[in-house]
Amino acid sequence: AQKVTQAQTEISVVEKEDVTLDCVYETRDTTYYLFWYKQPPSGELVFLIRRNSFDEQNEISGRYSWNFQKSTSSFNFTITASQVVDSAVYFCALSEYGTSGSRLTFGEGTQLTVNP
């Protein structure tokens, strides 16, 4: 069975600090996909990034970067120079590859608070 663990329940930082959100996953599949979603205080879930299990290249998008390491089954998310608007709950999710569809298993989420 798939499992996603986000061990950090809450993180609080001061604006402009860098912060890393951890995600560890378990799966028996060799082909799978990993996602990060953001849930701001307004409540909607916003897609941030997708990675497949064959692509371990790190990715950077502005102040956001992602570090995927299959050897440790981790897919960590770093926000550089955090801002108050980054305050949200962040979810890591895992999808199996298969004909049954893109079912996602979500982690418990990490509440990030960026203080001014």
Add this chain to the structure above:
Amino acid sequence: DAGVIQSPRHEVTEMGQEVTLRCKPISGHNSLFWYRQTMMRGLELLIYFNNNVPIDDSGMPEDRFSAKMPNASFSTLKIQPSEPRDSAVYFCASSPDPAVGYNEQFFGPGTRLTVL
């Protein structure tokens, strides 16, 4: 483009009443998902459909919950009779192609249900 549309956005009802939540997926998307989010249990997948057919309803908590997708542009989640422990935010999500695992899911704004 319109995103996933859910109605109502808020619902307050009394225990024992029937509740119907509605969802319109993004046009052209072939998979639809219903989630429930609570503080205690996080994000839980209740049921999902591929091409209007229910694929996995193992997350539906009990027989009081039922979901239908009569056509590609509409789905309902019904709770009858409702109980206070059903109070949660219910999200609907859609994704383009059920045959691949890399499709991100696009979430609606959610319905906040309160059962008194």
